Amino acid sequence: MKNLNQMLKQAQQMQNQMADIQKRLEQTELSGVSGAGMVSVVINGKGEMRGIKIDPSLIAPQEKEILEDLIVAAFNDAKSKLEIYTQEEMSKVSGGLSLPGGMKLPF
Numbered sequence: 332m333k334n335l336n337q338m339l340k341q342a343q344q345m346q347n348q349m350a351d352i353q354k355r356l357e358q359t360e361l362s363g364v365s366g367a368g369m370v371s372v373v374i375n376g377k378g379e380m381r382g383i384k385i386d387p388s389l390i391a392p393q394e395k396e397i398l399e400d401l402i403v404a405a406f407n408d409a410k411s412k413l414e415i416y417t418q419e420e421m422s423k424v425s426g427g428l429s430l431p432g433g434m435k436l437p438f
Contacts, residue, residue: 348424356417363409370401374409376417 356376
């Protein structure tokens with residue numbers, strides 16, 4: 332019974348740590364860039380776009396499609412960084428705990 336109580340206590344601690352990480356993630360901002368820095372996108376920990384910067388040389392009618400592609404690429408770069416950051420933060424809590432296929436943290 333002592334082992335079960337210890338496991339429940341550890342699960343509660345992990346749950347509290349997960350809640351703390353989620354709060355920090357909400358306050359985190361990550362940048363993604365494309366076009367050698369000509370387009371920059373900032374997203375928060377929820378994956379919401381918070382800002383965008385575009386080099387003035389790209390703002391020309393004939394560059395419209397290139398600009399659109401660069402915005403998408405910058406956003407995807409930022410989103411990828413967010414996923415890596417989130418996994419790193421969650422692994423600190425889980426201590427490298429491997430979950431069965433299809434399961435993700437937080438629960």
